[in-house]
Amino acid sequence: MAKDFSSREENYSQWYNELVVKADLAENSAVRGCMVIKPYGYAIWEKMQAALDKMFKDTGHSNAYFPLFIPKSFFSREADHVEGFAKECAVVTHYRLKKDPNGNGIVVDDEAKLEEELIVRPTSETIIWDTYKNWIQSYRDLPVLINQWANVVRWEMRTRLFLRTAEFLWQEGHTAHATEQEAIEETIQMMNVYAEFAENWLAMPVLKGVKSPNERFAGALDTYCIEALMQDGKALQAGTSHFLGQNFAKAFGVQYLNKENKLTYVWATSWGVSTRLIGALIMTHSDDHGLVLPPKLAPIQVVIIPIYKKEEQLIQISEKIEPIIHKLREKGIAVKYDNRDTYKPGWKFNEYEFKGVPIRLAIGPRDLENGTVEIARRDTLEKEIIPIEGITENIEYLLAEIQKNLFDKALAFRTQNTFKADTWEEFKDMLENKKGFILAHWDGTAETEQKIKEETKATIRLIPFDGDEEGQCIYSGKPSKKRVVFALSY
RNA sequence: CGGGGUGUGGCGCAGUUGGUUAGCGUGCUUGACUGGGGGUCAAGAGGUCGCGAGUUCGAGUCUCGCCACUCCGACCA
Structure with missing residues (x-):
């Protein structure tokens, strides 16, 4: 199936593209920019959903569902928000097709034009806040989670x-709070939930921090994020949590009476x-032999x-x-016994x-005689012959070991590819020759950030919470109080 | 949306200055032998050469338009 598979060394993006398709995760569809997520890929998503969903529930959230379509007028209520998304919105203008009078199949019925056009949601803040307005009257109605x-x-x-498609699957949490403090705490809590999920389930170490104004979500006061480093040295934003202040509450008129009987906007x-x-x-x-999955998210x-x-x-x-299969399943381990005679x-x-x-087990006549089994682990590609006695405990242990090893390896990679730059020359040299995360001083202005991006393509991935340190901006030389994380990114 | 590249059986590719019946590898089907890291042999099936126009006696090959994928820019989870 996967002979002639590209290596990461020769062409990283080609390696990625081939891997996704050849490992049966997803493929391009007949619709430009939209993918078909295949059963094996979707099974991974289902595992992610299950774990995240539990974490959301454990932190007090409930699931609900809002419409796919958003009236166009909703979009223009929050100025920054419109500007952020206007350029990439799909718009529904008609609600009916008809037979082409010229006999060429089917055409849009011009008489079926919508009074008000509908936007296919790029995110649901507007429709949700329009709804919350009716749900929230009193401080007793808060928080809405x-x-x-x-x-x-x-x-x-x-x-x-997966990295960027016209349609994608996600979860979006939308909460309303009585106080600014509570909303900020919620924002930070969810960033931490994401970080925990990334590290414990994906075995992917992440940095936590705040986005610079340029990288902030349209309509947010602050965007918190988790950021991971990929094997090619580029950063990937893996999750975002936004403190929206009262922007949407004001745009959609979401007010409640507080204990002092005063009408107050909620915090979002x-x-x-x-x-x-x-x-x-x-x-x-993953490596040049194909996909490598952390045990906790592996469908098999x-x-x-x-x-x-x-x-x-x-x-x-x-x-x-x-x-043995029975015992493993009792322990909640996903086992596949591939006894197909066709391969x-x-x-x-x-x-x-x-x-x-x-983990792969192979068992043949020799093993039957010796009471053994061959066990191979995907992360290290090591294999050994072990006694079949006690195999279930062994597997249980090994799955945990692999999960840990993947995280450790990824963390070691990130550590090796995180650098400090103190001068502009050093910074440019690192971007060109080393890639990875670069910690450098920045004067805090959007102009400098923009200039750096224009000259090097590097962006500020996040501003860390800690690590206060006096220094000088690598670009402008102006004073700076901490290093921020720069990288080329996806 | 701008610039480059690619588009030929399912997949990966070859196809000469335009010339007959479009090939190869892999995969697929059937059978036999096989079976501890992608097996061997034999016999088969499978193609609107991305789509549409045009030039020509003749187009996979040349011209134009469109579409898709891909890389590079602008935009983004």
Whole structure:
């Protein structure tokens, strides 16, 4: 299936594109910029959803669902917000088709023009705040803590599977609070939830921080984010959490009576992660042999491959392996026993290796005689023969070990690819020759940020919370109180 | 949306200065032998050469338009 697979070294983006398609995660569709997420890729998303959903529930949130379509007029209520999204909105103008009078199939019925055009949501702040206005009257109605799992559309010029597509799946949380303090705490809490999810489930270390004004979400007062470093040294924004202040409350008139009987605008947050996380997962762990999945998100955690010549041997192997499969499933481990006779063992080895299955067991007549099994781990590609006795405990341990190893490796990579630059020359040299995260002083102005971006393509990925240190801006030489994180980014 | 590249059986590609019946690898089907890292042999099936016009006696090949993918810019999760 995946012979002639590109290596990361020769062409990283080609490697990524081929991997996504050949590992059966997703493919391009007949609709420009839109992808088909295939069952194996979608299974990863489902695992992500399940874990995140639980974390949202555990922090007091409930799921709801809002419309795909947003009246155009809603969009213009918050000025910054419109400006941020206007250029990439799909617009519904008609509601009916008719047979082409000239006999060429079907055409839009010009008589069925919508009174008011509808925008296909690029994000749901406007429709949600228009709704919250009716839900919130009293301080007793607060906080409102809602999440929705949905698709959104952003008409992107250049698309890449998972990383940037015209339509994508995500979750968007939208909360309303009585006080500024509470809303800020919520924003930070959700950033922390994302960071925890990224590190514990994706085994992907992330930096936490605040976006610079240039990189901030349109309509937000502050955007908190988690940022990960990919193997090619480019940064990927993996999740964002926005403190929206009272912008949307004012735009949509969401007020409540507080305990002093005074009409007050509510404070808002929104936060989201998307199927882009699957791209992040791929570019964090996978190698030239294909996909590498952290056990906690792998649709198949253990694959068992029987090796046999005669039907009779397969029966013997199956009898030996069935109780083990049963025990593993009891422990909640996703096991696949691939006893298909239509593929050879060698072919299967490569197939599951390419698809990133963390653990592979192979068992044949020799093992039956010796009471052993061959166990191979995807992360290190090591294999060894071990006693079949105690195999389930062994696997349980190994899955945890692989999860940890992937995180450690990714963290070591990030550490090795994080640099400090103190001069402009040094900064430019690092961007060109080393890539990675570059910690450098910045004077805090949007102008300097813009100039740096124009001259080097590097952007400020985030401003860390800690690490106060006196210094001078690498570009302007003006005083700076802390280093910020620069990188080339996706 | 601007600039470059690519588009030929499912996938990856070759196809000469325009010339007959469009090839190769892989995959697919059937059978036999096989089976501890993508097996071997044999026999088969499978193509509107991205789409549409044009030039020509003749177009996969030349011209124009469009579409898709891809890389580079502007934009973004």
